[in-house]
Amino acid sequence: MDDESAPQKGTVTQRAIERIKAMIGEGRLEPGQRLPTERDLAARLGISRSSMREAIRALTVMGVLEARHGSGIYVTRLEAGDLLETFGVVADLSRGPQLVELLEIRRVLESTATALAAARITADQLAEVEKHLTAMNATDDPEEILAHDLAFHREIAAAAGNETMAAILEGLSSRTFRARVWRGYQEEGAFARTRREHAAIHRALAARDPEAARAAAAAHVGEVEEWLRAQLGP
Amino acid sequence: MDDESAPQKGTVTQRAIERIKAMIGEGRLEPGQRLPTERDLAARLGISRSSMREAIRALTVMGVLEARHGSGIYVTRLEAGDLLETFGVVADLSRGPQLVELLEIRRVLESTATALAAARITADQLAEVEKHLTAMNATDDPEEILAHDLAFHREIAAAAGNETMAAILEGLSSRTFRARVWRGYQEEGAFARTRREHAAIHRALAARDPEAARAAAAAHVGEVEEWLRAQLGP
DNA sequence: CCAGCAGGGTGGTCAGACCACTATGGGTCA
DNA sequence: TGACCCATAGTGGTCTGACCACCCTGCTGG
Numbered sequence: 001m002d003d004e005s006a007p008q009k010g011t012v013t014q015r016a017i018e019r020i021k022a023m024i025g026e027g028r029l030e031p032g033q034r035l036p037t038e039r040d041l042a043a044r045l046g047i048s049r050s051s052m053r054e055a056i057r058a059l060t061v062m063g064v065l066e067a068r069h070g071s072g073i074y075v076t077r078l079e080a081g082d083l084l085e086t087f088g089v090v091a092d093l094s095r096g097p098q099l100v101e102l103l104e105i106r107r108v109l110e111s112t113a114t115a116l117a118a119a120r121i122t123a124d125q126l127a128e129v130e131k132h133l134t135a136m137n138a139t140d141d142p143e144e145i146l147a148h149d150l151a152f153h154r155e156i157a158a159a160a161g162n163e164t165m166a167a168i169l170e171g172l173s174s175r176t177f178r179a180r181v182w183r184g185y186q187e188e189g190a191f192a193r194t195r196r197e198h199a200a201i202h203r204a205l206a207a208r209d210p211e212a213a214r215a216a217a218a219a220h221v222g223e224v225e226e227w228l229r230a231q232l233g234p
Numbered sequence: 235m236d237d238e239s240a241p242q243k244g245t246v247t248q249r250a251i252e253r254i255k256a257m258i259g260e261g262r263l264e265p266g267q268r269l270p271t272e273r274d275l276a277a278r279l280g281i282s283r284s285s286m287r288e289a290i291r292a293l294t295v296m297g298v299l300e301a302r303h304g305s306g307i308y309v310t311r312l313e314a315g316d317l318l319e320t321f322g323v324v325a326d327l328s329r330g331p332q333l334v335e336l337l338e339i340r341r342v343l344e345s346t347a348t349a350l351a352a353a354r355i356t357a358d359q360l361a362e363v364e365k366h367l368t369a370m371n372a373t374d375d376p377e378e379i380l381a382h383d384l385a386f387h388r389e390i391a392a393a394a395g396n397e398t399m400a401a402i403l404e405g406l407s408s409r410t411f412r413a414r415v416w417r418g419y420q421e422e423g424a425f426a427r428t429r430r431e432h433a434a435i436h437r438a439l440a441a442r443d444p445e446a447a448r449a450a451a452a453a454h455v456g457e458v459e460e461w462l463r464a465q466l467g468p
Numbered sequence: 469c470c471a472g473c474a475g476g477g478t479g480g481t482c483a484g485a486c487c488a489c490t491a492t493g494g495g496t497c498a
Numbered sequence: 499t500g501a502c503c504c505a506t507a508g509t510g511g512t513c514t515g516a517c518c519a520c521c522c523t524g525c526t527g528g
Binding site for chain 1: 346399
């Protein structure tokens with residue numbers, strides 16, 4: 001037995017969440033490791049299976065656990081990508097002024113990531129970036145443009161060498177978020193400007209010039225930011 | 235009825251999560267509004283109450299919904315603080331190199347926030363910052379110092395005027411995160427240096443000098459970052 | 469008029485059953 | 499001998515119905 005004195009604070013499910021989180025924090029549960037079955041865990045903590053399932057569901061959406069039907073429950077690798085998946089929800093549900101705040105954050109992080117990438121990017125990665133740049137300019141299908149645009153920035157973020165930052169930027173550029181903002185932005189014929197800005201970013205990367213890269217990226221995001229700010233103002 | 239053709243993709247609970255999220259995204263559910271009862275929602279989507287409860291639990295940990303025992307289920311205000319509460323989990327469960335990445339992100343955001351604060355901070359807010367600064371220097375209790383340290387930076391982040399950024403920084407400075415890193419850092423007699431750095435930040439804020447504020451904040455976080463990097467290296 | 473209380477409605481928890489899927493092992497067939 | 503197939507046990511996924519703990523409202527009695 002290990003039920004101890006049960007402080008009785010909060011709901012039963014909440015306590016179960018904390019206990020499992022603590023087990024992982026203390027290293028008693030390693031990344032990738034398989035947990036006991038739902039039934040075992042429930043019995044071990046002295047709660048019903050329903051409550052335990054809710055706790056597991058909560059940890060699942062946090063990106064801490066992963067349930068595989070028929071196989072078992074596993075601790076994720078606990079890498080940035082796993083833990084920050086929910087970050088995209090913020091972008092999807094934000095509206096009005098909050099969208100501007102998110103773009104401001106993206107401007108800061110994206111410019112930093114691009115500057116880092118300028119100093120660290122490899123020839124292969126640069127070629128990949130270039131591929132998306134040309135592909136983006138070769139089509140008129142908005143869907144395809146958006147896809148290559150996302151990949152363009154994703155590749156750069158990856159080259160920056162900070163996986164956590166890349167994961168956050170991924171969330172800040174989630175498909176639905178971009179689609180909502182860019183729909184209006186691109187309708188105003190901003191394609192040409194976007195292409196110029198992307199070209200400037202690529203040029204700075206190719207020249208291995210961090211300062212130029214930072215400025216180009218900041219300007220790129222800043223353009224959208226200003227446009228959105230103007231949309232909300234009047 | 236509104237069960238439609240049910241594409242049957244993913245688990246029942248997952249679909250319920252998406253449906254409710256979509257309702258909010260489309261504006262059919264306003265912030266603060268009360269939802270139907272669990273039993274009603276379950277019947278409406280044609281699933282059991284257990285599955286519906288798991289969906290609600292998932293949306294609860296995401297900070298989208300809030301369940302009040304005996305009263306009902308409500309949509310949160312959907313502000314940054316609500317949605318980014320889980321962000322602290324990342325900091326709590328990260329280890330090794332990932333901690334350095336998080337500090338790098340904090341350095342970027344904290345320096346930006348401090349620079350913004352230098353340009354926008356009010357006299358009242360500045361007085362509050364100063365209060366925590368002196369309180370921090372007046373005690374030797376590590377717990378108390380940590381508390382005032384957190385409040386010091388929180389006040390500055392609030393003065394920057396970007397609530398979303400403040401919420402992220404809050405997560406990156408969560409109590410357990412700071413405690414883990416600072417325990418070792420402060421043991422090496424870094425108190426004096428920390429005080430000097432905090433004083434520099436306050437001076438830049440009082441002088442309304444964004445560039446100095448940015449530099450001071452970056453140096454402040456950078457010190458810890460470098461120390462941690464060195465800890466992990468050899 | 470107001471304080472106190474009782475009831476109905478709500479989320480929280482529990483128990484047990486069955487379904488859907490995965491993995492493993494042994495048996496079969498080439 | 500080897501590879502393939504399939505029965506089977508064990509796992510997460512779902513459903514049902516019951517009861518408990520708590521909040522809120524409206525009624526009642528002073």
